[in-house]
Amino acid sequence: MNTTASTPRPAAAQNIQRYDAVIIGAGIGGLYQLYRLREAGLNVLAIDAGTGVGGTWYWNRYPGARVDSPSHVYQYWFSEELNNAWNWSERFPAQPETEQYLNFVADRFALRKDIQFSTRVLSCDFDEHRERWQVRTDKGITLDAKYLISCAGTLSTPLKNLFEGEDSFKGEVYHTARWPKQPVDFTGKRVGVVGTGATGIQVIQTIAPQVQALTVFQRTAPYTIPMRNQRYTDADRATLKSRFHEIKQQVRNSFVGFDFDFTYGSYHDASPQDRREILEMLWDDGSLALWAGSYGEIFTDEGVNKEVSAFVRQKMAERIKDPALIKQLVPTDYGFGTRRVPLDTGYLETFLRPNVSIVDIKAAPIERIVENGVQTADGNIHELDVLILATGFDASTGALTQIDIRGRAKQLLRDEWAQDLRTTLGLMVHKFPNLFLTAAPLSPGAALCNAPTCLQHQVEWITDCIQFLENNQRNTIEPTLEQQDHWVAHHDEAASTSLLAKTRSWYTGANVDGKPKRLLAYAGGVNVYREHCDAVAAQAYADFRIN
Numbered sequence: 001m002n003t004t005a006s007t008p009r010p011a012a013a014q015n016i017q018r019y020d021a022v023i024i025g026a027g028i029g030g031l032y033q034l035y036r037l038r039e040a041g042l043n044v045l046a047i048d049a050g051t052g053v054g055g056t057w058y059w060n061r062y063p064g065a066r067v068d069s070p071s072h073v074y075q076y077w078f079s080e081e082l083n084n085a086w087n088w089s090e091r092f093p094a095q096p097e098t099e100q101y102l103n104f105v106a107d108r109f110a111l112r113k114d115i116q117f118s119t120r121v122l123s124c125d126f127d128e129h130r131e132r133w134q135v136r137t138d139k140g141i142t143l144d145a146k147y148l149i150s151c152a153g154t155l156s157t158p159l160k161n162l163f164e165g166e167d168s169f170k171g172e173v174y175h176t177a178r179w180p181k182q183p184v185d186f187t188g189k190r191v192g193v194v195g196t197g198a199t200g201i202q203v204i205q206t207i208a209p210q211v212q213a214l215t216v217f218q219r220t221a222p223y224t225i226p227m228r229n230q231r232y233t234d235a236d237r238a239t240l241k242s243r244f245h246e247i248k249q250q251v252r253n254s255f256v257g258f259d260f261d262f263t264y265g266s267y268h269d270a271s272p273q274d275r276r277e278i279l280e281m282l283w284d285d286g287s288l289a290l291w292a293g294s295y296g297e298i299f300t301d302e303g304v305n306k307e308v309s310a311f312v313r314q315k316m317a318e319r320i321k322d323p324a325l326i327k328q329l330v331p332t333d334y335g336f337g338t339r340r341v342p343l344d345t346g347y348l349e350t351f352l353r354p355n356v357s358i359v360d361i362k363a364a365p366i367e368r369i370v371e372n373g374v375q376t377a378d379g380n381i382h383e384l385d386v387l388i389l390a391t392g393f394d395a396s397t398g399a400l401t402q403i404d405i406r407g408r409a410k411q412l413l414r415d416e417w418a419q420d421l422r423t424t425l426g427l428m429v430h431k432f433p434n435l436f437l438t439a440a441p442l443s444p445g446a447a448l449c450n451a452p453t454c455l456q457h458q459v460e461w462i463t464d465c466i467q468f469l470e471n472n473q474r475n476t477i478e479p480t481l482e483q484q485d486h487w488v489a490h491h492d493e494a495a496s497t498s499l500l501a502k503t504r505s506w507y508t509g510a511n512v513d514g515k516p517k518r519l520l521a522y523a524g525g526v527n528v529y530r531e532h533c534d535a536v537a538a539q540a541y542a543d544f545r546i547n
């Protein structure tokens with residue numbers, strides 16, 4: 001514990017602040033980690049580049065941003081009082097409400113006083129002699145801490161400079177993950193959106209009625225399920241609150257951290273009629289249950305995936321009817337659920353509007369941005385006043401590889417991960433003692449989990465581990481090479497059965513040039529992952545090197 005607060009320091013060290021633990025990020029994970037470590041009696045500081053809390057829900061304030069996990073599972077579970085004090089207005093709340101929730105949590109637990117906002121971490125060096133981390137920030141302050149915990153987010157580093165000539169554009173350019181706090185006025189403007197992932201879909205369906213003309217640049221058509229949102233009544237909220245403990249258990253023990261799971265048995269064992277009824281029921285539910293709460297074989301069995309894909313394609317085609325549009329908007333070149341499935345609100349129907357057009361940038365890729373718009377490989381210039389980039393993120397690794405993180409022998413994490421994406425349980429990395437990760441590669445939280453479920457689980461594991469070290473007066477913990485090899489092999493074995501690993505998407509790092517290819521998320525299931533983590537803790541971290 002930090003006992004140096006009253007110790008006089010030499011002048012040269014005045015810009016050094018000592019903590020037991022430094023947390024990078026004040027989003028869902030960072031806020032909870034701060035709360036837990038503070039409760040455990042540690043002196044903790046969280047750092048965030050934003051001016052407020054929220055992480056993803058602070059930065060992604062683009063028009064139409066909305067969570068597609070139901071609010072009753074996209075929340076904290078550590079306090080039933082908190083759960084009772086907060087009232088969600090609807091099943092799938094828009095960004096401002098989730099941001100408000102996280103602010104409410106920060107205020108209720110007085111977290112803000114231990115967060116330094118508007119601050120970027122530049123480098124983190126492990127001092128092998130002192131066995132402490134030195135965290136340098138862009139505010140000229142160095143933080144000296146025994147433990148360093150990354151809660152920097154999996155989808156927090158937007159892809160930049162994808163297109164030549166971006167600076168030459170005379171209009172306005174926005175990346176969805178760096179959206180301004182002031183609303184953007186689209187009236188009378190020709191707007192282009194690049195990207196049709198979960199983000200692009202939300203922007204497109206939201207701004208289409210506001211703009212003069214909307215041009216959608218699409219490389220890969222998404223499978224999409226119509227979101228069935230609903231306003232919650234007091235009675236709905238009371239029912240959900242009364243199920244607090246039940247839902248908490250469900251999310252912890254399901255495959256992807258939701259309150260649904262693969263409970264319908266094997267697709268092969270069901271009759272065609274039963275399968276159809278289940279798929280229809282889950283389609284009507286308007287949630288991600290059709291994807292991650294129907295038949296597990298969707299992820300592993302090409303035959304099953306083909307049949308379910310055909311079901312979804314038919315449903316999508318029924319929505320748009322126009323054969324030319326069906327050809328453009330209904331995917332045929334990969335299977336349903338092998339990339340992240342979004343929920344939409346009138347997205348497909350948006351393309352029936354006269355002011356919306358679609359440009360196939362698989363056939364004619366974007367060549368460059370020019371001063372008056374976007375030039376494609378067929379020589380066309382698509383004239384625009386506003387360009388919106390919904391082009392995604394350097395997921396799971398980007399937030400950490402942009403910081404100089406040096407472990408033993410000054411080894412850079414960025415260099416390690418440029419060769420191969422390896423972690424131990426997605427929680428620690430060999431040669432980086434006392435560095436704890438959340439939502440990192442090789443854990444479900446990297447991509448295959450309802451984010452709050454996995455973040456809370458990892459924060460709890462990290463807190464227990466730190467308490468173990470403190471209670472036993474130990475200085476460091478670090479996975480051995482052998483232990484890391486073992487987890488990587490287990491991860492790869494789980495990935496080898498998954499169709500996700502065979503499909504091009506951000507799930508495999510394929511959206512970032514030069515990123516080593518490996519399924520980012522552990523595909524064995526949130527429930528199974530939890531068992532692995534619990535076993536490690538139950539054995540007093542015996543496989544780790546502890547000093």
Ligand code: NAP
Binds near residue numbers: 162
């Ligand atoms: P994304 O899924 O990576 O989609 C990026 C889009 O940009 C894709 O359509 C991609 O095409 C396109 N793109 C990227 N680089 C391109 C290039 N050089 N040229 C042309 N097109 C390019 O990113 P996202 O939509 O921001 O979503 C990321 C994740 O955030 C989601 O999968 C989801 O997990 C999360 N999210 C959640 C919600 C929610 O809960 N409602 C909302 C938004 C996002 P290709 O597909 O061909 O690569």
